[in-house]
Amino acid sequence: MKVNKERLKQDFDNIARFGKLDNGGVTRLAFSEEDLKARQYLLDVMKSLNLKVSIDAFGNIRGRREGQFDLPPVMIGSHLDTVPNGGHYDGVIGVIGALEVIRVLNENNIVTKRPIEVINFSCEESSRFRAGTLGSKVMVGKFTKDKLKTSIDKDGISLYDALKQAGYDPDRLEDARINNGDIYAFMEMHIEQGPVLEQEKYQVGIVTAIAAPTRFKVLIEGRADHSGNTPMNMRKDALTGASALILGVEQIAKSEAGERTVGTVGYVYVEPGAMNVVPGKVELGIDIRDINSTDKKVAVKKVIDLIHKIQKQRNLEIKYEILADEEPVVLSNKIISCLENEAKKYGFSYKLMPSGAGHDAMYMTNVTNVGMIFIPSINGVSHNIAEFSRMEDIKMGTDLLLKATIKLAQEECE
Ligand SMILES: [Zn+2]
Structure with a gap:
C-alpha cells in the first residue's frame, strides 16, 4: 500500500x-x-x-x-x-x-x-x-x-x-x-x-x-535636528536609540533567554529619513518566539527593561504596544x-x-x-x-x- x-x-x-x-x-x-x-x-x-x-x-x-x-x-x-x-x-x-x-x-x-x-x-x-x-x-x-x-x-x-x-x-x-x-x-x-x-x-x-510569538510595536521619539549644526552631545537621535534596541534584542535572544529563543526586528521606519537630518522618529517591530513559555517571558521582560534603559540613557521618548502575546x-x-x-x-x-x-x-x-x-x-x-x-x-x-x-x-x- x-x-x-x-x-x-x-x-x-x-x-x-x-x-x-x-x-x-x-x-x-x-x-x-x-x-x-x-x-x-x-x-x-x-x-x-x-x-x-x-x-x-x-x-x-x-x-x-x-x-x-x-x-x-x-x-x-x-x-x-x-x-x-x-x-x-x-x-x-x-x-x-x-x-x-x-x-x-x-x-x-x-x-x-x-x-x-x-x-x-x-x-x-x-x-x-x-x-x-x-x-x-x-x-x-x-x-x-x-x-x-x-x-x-x-x-x-x-x-x-x-x-x-x-x-x-x-x-x-x-x-x-x-x-x-x-x-x-x-x-x-x-x-x-x-x-x-x-x-x-x-x-x-x-x-x-x-512556538508562539510575542510582538511589540515600538515608537521611539527623539528630535529631528540639522545634522551639521547639532553637536553630538546635544542630540536626541531616535535611530541610534533604535539601533541599541535592535542589537539588544539579538543579544537577549542569542544568549540571555532560552536555548530556542529567537528574536527579530523585522522592520524599521525612520522619519524624516533624510541624509542631513538627525532622525527624529523611529517605529520598529519586535517578534520574540519560543516553544518554552518561561523562557519567552524572560526574553520579553528583558526587552522591556532594555527599552526603559535606552529611554533614560538617551533621553528619548519610547512607547511600546504589545500586539500579540500567545502561548x-x-x-x-x-x-x-x-x-x-x-x-x-x-x-x-x-x-x-x-x-x-x-x-x-x-x-x-x-x-x-x-x-x-x-x-x-x-x-x-x-x-x-x-x-x-x-x-x-x-x-x-x-x-x-x-x-x-x-x-x-x-x-x-x-
Ligand atoms: Zn502554511
Missing part, C-alpha cells in the same frame, strides 16, 4: 495554476477569485473520491470518508491560500497529501474504524486581513463575529463582505464551532519553512511543539510517538523538532490531539517565489501521514 507520486504531482500542478505568476510564484489570497477556484478544484476532487463534503460558515471545507463506526473522525489537512508573491508548497502539500491518503485507502478498499476527514482551512495566511490561521480560530471559538466587519483588506473590503461574496454565511459564524471531543485527532503535513531538515539531511520532521503549545505525545513508530518501521530518517511558525494545528490543540509532519524546505526558503520542496520528500511525508492516519483511525496508537 503506497502513496503515488504522480498523483500527488498532478494535484500539485492543478492547484498551482490558480494564481500562478509569470515569475514562477503564486498569489492566492484568502477568498480571492484564485482561492475560490482552488477551492472548487478541491471540492471536485473530494466528490470524485466519494467524500461527503461540508462547508462551514467560514468556508472551511471538510470531506469525510466514513468509517465502520460513527465516531469522531481523524482529521488531516492544511490550507490552500498563500501570501502575495508566495510559493506553491506552503499549505498546499498538506491538502494534496490528505487527498492522496484517501485515494490509497479507497483503492485498497480499507475500512477504518473511525471516519477520516480532509480539511482545507480558510484564510490561514495573515496577508489579506492582517490576521492568520482564522479558519481554525473560528472553529475553536477564538475568532468571533464582531471582528468580521473590522478586519479590512487593503482595498477596503471587510472579511464579512469577502465571505458573503464567496457565498459563505458570516452571520452564522458560530455554527462553525467545534467542541472538545468532536474530532478524535488532527494531523497537518507542512513544509518546514526553515533550513534544519535539509542541512541535517533528515527526510521528515516530527513536530513536538509550536506556545505542545503537541500530542500519543501522536508524536505514533509518528515516530511508523517512521522507524518504514525506515524514514526523522528529526523531532519544534515549529517556529504558527499553523492551524496550533489552534486545533484546543479541542483535540494534534500532530504535525514537516517536509524539508530547500534552502529553508518560504513565503517567497523560490520556495521549493522535492516531490520525493513530499511523497515520503505523505506515506508517513498515511500510516499514522490509519493507526489513529484504527485506534492502534497508544
Whole structure:
C-alpha cells in the first residue's frame, strides 16, 4: 500500500495554476477569485473520491470518508491560500497529501474504524486581513463575529463582505464551532519553512511543539535636528536609540533567554529619513518566539527593561504596544510517538523538532490531539517565489501521514 507520486504531482500542478505568476510564484489570497477556484478544484476532487463534503460558515471545507463506526473522525489537512508573491508548497502539500491518503485507502478498499476527514482551512495566511490561521480560530471559538466587519483588506473590503461574496454565511459564524471531543485527532503535513531538515539531511520532521510569538510595536521619539549644526552631545537621535534596541534584542535572544529563543526586528521606519537630518522618529517591530513559555517571558521582560534603559540613557521618548502575546503549545505525545513508530518501521530518517511558525494545528490543540509532519524546505526558503520542496520528500511525508492516519483511525496508537 503506497502513496503515488504522480498523483500527488498532478494535484500539485492543478492547484498551482490558480494564481500562478509569470515569475514562477503564486498569489492566492484568502477568498480571492484564485482561492475560490482552488477551492472548487478541491471540492471536485473530494466528490470524485466519494467524500461527503461540508462547508462551514467560514468556508472551511471538510470531506469525510466514513468509517465502520460513527465516531469522531481523524482529521488531516492544511490550507490552500498563500501570501502575495508566495510559493506553491506552503499549505498546499498538506491538502494534496490528505487527498492522496484517501485515494490509497479507497483503492485498497480499507475500512477504518473511525471516519477520516480532509480539511482545507480558510484564510490561514495573515496577508489579506492582517490576521492568520482564522479558519481554525473560528472553529475553536477564538475568532468571533464582531471582528468580521473590522478586519479590512487593503482595498477596503471587510472579511464579512469577502465571505458573503464567496457565498459563505458570516452571520452564522458560530455554527462553525467545534467542541472538545468532536474530532478524535488532527494531523497537518507542512513544509518546514526553515533550513534544519535539509542541512541535517533528515527526510521528515516530527513536530513536538509550536512556538508562539510575542510582538511589540515600538515608537521611539527623539528630535529631528540639522545634522551639521547639532553637536553630538546635544542630540536626541531616535535611530541610534533604535539601533541599541535592535542589537539588544539579538543579544537577549542569542544568549540571555532560552536555548530556542529567537528574536527579530523585522522592520524599521525612520522619519524624516533624510541624509542631513538627525532622525527624529523611529517605529520598529519586535517578534520574540519560543516553544518554552518561561523562557519567552524572560526574553520579553528583558526587552522591556532594555527599552526603559535606552529611554533614560538617551533621553528619548519610547512607547511600546504589545500586539500579540500567545502561548506556545505542545503537541500530542500519543501522536508524536505514533509518528515516530511508523517512521522507524518504514525506515524514514526523522528529526523531532519544534515549529517556529504558527499553523492551524496550533489552534486545533484546543479541542483535540494534534500532530504535525514537516517536509524539508530547500534552502529553508518560504513565503517567497523560490520556495521549493522535492516531490520525493513530499511523497515520503505523505506515506508517513498515511500510516499514522490509519493507526489513529484504527485506534492502534497508544
Ligand atoms: Zn502554511
